[in-house]
Amino acid sequence: MTLSAQRAPYAEAPDQSRGRLVPETVSRTRNAFARDRDRIIHCTAFRRLKEKTQVFVAHEGDHYRTRLTHSLEVAQIARSIAHALKLDQDLAETVALAHDLGHPPFGHAGEDELQLCMAAHGGFDHNVQTFRVVTKLEERYPAFDGLNLSWETIEGVVKHNGPVTDQLDKPSWRAIADYGAEWDLRLDSFASLEAQAAAIADDIAYNNHDVDDGVQAGLFRLDDLNDVPLIGPILHGTRKDWPDLDNRMIRLEAVRRMIGAMIDDVLAETERRIAEDRIGTAEDVRTAGRTLVQFSGPMMEDLGRLRAFLYERMYRHYRVNRTRSQARRILSEMFALFMREPDVLPPEWSGKARSEDPDRRARAVCDYIAGMTDRYAIEEHRKLFSLDLQLDL
Incomplete structure (x- = not known):
């Protein structure tokens, strides 16, 4: 069976790509699309x-997900969905691997502080920063800035959550508006x-790994999830099938x-x-008028209640709040210093x-700070704000 016979008629085809901004x-x-994937990797x-996180800080434990492990999980799920729907697996994987490249250190706390x-200077948005990374900030090739990815990959990076025309009036989206012109x-x-x-693979991955990481971190117990939709019935079924299994x-x-x-x-x-x-x-x-790869209504309701649980018991846990507070101070103080003393x-x-x-x-x-890992940001802040008589050579 040929590859074209295996691919659905509404799938993207790499041999029909609209090409690259700089021809190669x-x-x-x-x-x-496979070439795009390799450039991202x-x-x-x-x-x-590998040392950027979403909820925890990278040094807090080796078992919690980082942005790298999260991106790999998203890529695996995206590829599985693409395979089942007879879509182009390379393109799905590529967009998944790229989707978090613009995130700053310290997860959502870091993004909030950079915003x-x-x-007063054009704003910050991690999606736009991802776009800027792949089209400008990566300096690896003599013939062009960025990675010179195919049209379909850049489109996917920018629009994976749907049309973005309602965002273009925001100063932070100016780079995408100019590029689109x-x-x-x-x-x-x-x-x-x-x-x-x-x-959708991103949603699946982070909802699941936040449950996993939250239990491992001791922010809540498995039993606390018994009455939470989706995960509660699954826990009940697992215990019924495996009554002697440890937690x-x-x-x-x-x-x-x-x-x-x-x-x-x-x-x-x-x-x-x-x-x-x-x-x-x-x-x-592209002209369907709605997202096609989506959860059902009942699943959306269940996920809404699961996210509400995670928000209350994990994302706003006092231990997480302390880390967020420290992270925001680190970035705020470095930003102010660099602005005064470049x-x-x-x-x-x-x-x-x-x-x-x-x-x-x-x-x-902002670009310099956004590119930092958690560990590098902590160390850079220490060097800048702690008296150290040894020269950093």
């Missing part, structure tokens, strides 16, 4: 994800099914089952929507930050 010779060993921003620091990303349309698969294995098996239940729900709902909307081509996907920045950044234009200076400082 076609690779002899990889299709366009080899880029500096991807390596830094505050940049409020140069190379039309069809910002008013939906992205490919592959990009939508990556977006660690119960947790792992329940999370595995929940991932499977969420994927099965997505596949059923997506197939229903594709049939209902009579989707026959990739163009039909000469304390590394040479490759200090030149950019010496600009007389305060917005350009702030953006350079």
Whole structure:
């Protein structure tokens, strides 16, 4: 059976890609989307994800997910969904691997603080920062800035959650608006099914690993989840099937089952929507008027209650709040210092930050901080604000 016979008619095809902003010779060993994937894996921003976190700080434990392990989990789930729907697995995986490249250190706390620091200088948005990483900030190739990814991959990075025209008036989205004027990303349309698969895979991954990490961190117990929709019935079923299993294995098996239940729900709902909307081509996907890769209504309700539980018992736990508070102070103090004294920045950044234009200076400082890992931010703050008589050579 040929590859084209295995691919659904509404899937993206790498040999029909709209190309790259800077034309390149076609690779002899990889299709366009696989080449994009490899460029993401080899880029500096991807390596830094190993010590960037979402809820916990990277040094708090070896078993908690980092942005890197999260991205790999998202990529695996996205590829599985793409396979089941007969979509292009390389493109789904590529968008999934790229989706967190713009996140700053310290997860949501870091993003909140950079948004505050940049409020008067064009703002900060991690989705836009991801776009800037892959189109500008990565400096690895002599012929172009960024990674020169294919149109479909960049479209997926920008629009995986749907059309973004309602965002373009925000100063933080200026970079995407300007880029769209140069190379039309069809910002008013939906992205490919592959990009939508990556977006839903992100939801599946973080809901499950937050349950797993929250229990491991002692923020709540498995028994606290007994009455929470989705996970509660799964825990009950797991205990019924394995009455002698210890809590660690119960947790792992329940999370595995929940991932499977969420994927099965997505596949059923997506197939229903594709049939209902009579989707026959990739163009039909972009003009469908709604997201097609989606959870069912009942699953959305259950996830809403699970997220409410996690918000109350995990994201706002006093231990997490203390870490968030420390993280925000670290970034705030470094941002203010770098704005006042750009000469304390590394040479490759200090030149950019010496600009007389305060917005350009702030953006350079923000880019430097956003690229930091948790550990590097903590260490950099220590060097800058703790008296140390030893020179850092």
